[in-house]
Amino acid sequence: MAQEGQALSQASAPPARTVQLGQNAWAWIGVSPFFIFALMFLILPTLYLVIGAFQDAQGNFTLVNVAQLFTQASIRSAYWISIKISVASAVIGGLFGFALAYAAVIGGLPQWLRPTLMTFSGVASQFAGVPLAFAFLATLGRTGLVTTLLVMLFDFNIYSTGFNLLSFWGLTLTYLYFQIPLMILIITPALDGLRREWREASEILGASYWQYWRYVALPILWPAIVGTTLLLFANSFGAIATAYALTGSSLNIVTILLYAQIRGDVLHDQNLGYALALGMIVITGLSNGAYIWLRARSDRWQR
Template sequence: MTSPNPPTGPFPARRMRLPFHWLGILPFAVFVLLFLIMPTMKIVIGAFQRPDGSFTFQNIGNLFTPSILAAYGISIRISMASAFFGCLIGFGTAAAVVLGGLPRAIRGPLMTFSGVASNFAGVPLAFAFLATLGPVGFITVFLQTELGINLRMLGFNLLSFWGLTLTYLFFQIPLMILIITPALDGLKKEWREAASILGATNAQYWRMVALPILTPAILGTFALLFANAFGAVATAIALTGSSLSIVPILLFAQIRGDVLGDPHLGYALAFGMIAVTGVANTVYIWLRARSERWMR
């Protein structure tokens, strides 16, 4: 480091420096290994083991019961729907603010609010929606008493697929806005002008230039929003108790030891969650590689 004696030659100095270099990230590597990689590997391996430690596919096989499959199905659909609408609405909002249509002055407040709302997830968010659209929520009550509209009779239930999706959108949309705004800022004014002077309509510009350029960012955010919704436990539990059977709630109950009672089925459930988010991200990486040939 700050040795007073200059090294005798370049060679010993270099030999000394190599392990020292790597030492710098050792704390980080150990921490990540202990508290992220190894716990995850424990789950993955456990999913393929019998209680005595021998290899088996039985745990995974046990997932294929109608109730567990249904739980995965509804989890995936909620995550897809909330990621899709989150991307769509968030993109529309960000585009309207960045590219005109809406005044630039609302940009600052919008970004700040998005920061807050994207972090306002979990238990309090569920309370907010219960107080608004729940059985005695103020909109439910208002529609019932003032307008005579009974949301329940119309088929709306907060503790359902659409109810959960609607609630998740509260943090999904702002997250999309936060991530996609810098990408929209990266669209150069000259591209739009060049396209238009070459005869392209606004729609042609979006289809042939802007959207292809934004595709990697949009796909990435979609994958992130999907994982975000898929792993959301707190919002779901606080909102529905355990009345809606989605995978995170099932796993939560399993870990708590409430139901099922087979620890290795728990491993398999958790492994299934990793597999789903893993597949989502692999698809994303593959799509990104395809759409990003033109990037460095």
């Protein structure tokens, strides 16, 4: 991910010196499998759904499907719960991931902590899906280790407080297990980019630590922080396996609704299903687009 910005800046590499017709033909043949693949397995399938979202069952153009996303109560509530969980897990994951990255990079802790944190984040950010749900069930489920320990040691049952792992906060807490590491992995290079000279310059000019952060560090870091938080949002918005394994179909989030629609047309309208998918693409597309834009902004300071 960190290479994106550089990649864009190096887009205008020096042109080939010996442009011969035969050689460029080889080049085009060489990249053609990639473009055929992209067309067949990324672009056309997406396009099919997008077009279908604007058609009725007879194939005529219509906006009814898209309008129904806002009017049908079950669909609207599914989007709403998904958005709430994604916002909660992105904001909490973003803040806490930033705090951990800050602690490891700038916090003055022992040297070995940083590589340990980075390696663990690499693993934990990949440890998602069904096994993650199992891990949290074994820990915070009704007979999980933490639940039983709290009852044994403090006679305190977290389930008596209304907590439920198979709920909004339960799922958010579980998602944080891959959200926080992802934040750490992406924000650490940005923290590394804070030059010591800036800090020293502000100190010489009499700025307090707080002023340094308020007027120097944060204005440089905010695009990276906000951008990565948006990436986390999209990341949890499109997730399904963890939620499905954790809650079955009891929690009505949009990915689970779409899963049921693909399996058995629960909306009783194929084209409404396409509109459901379109809505997801728009939401993840906007947040990822904003991430890429903000990323390009923050990379200006990294060179």
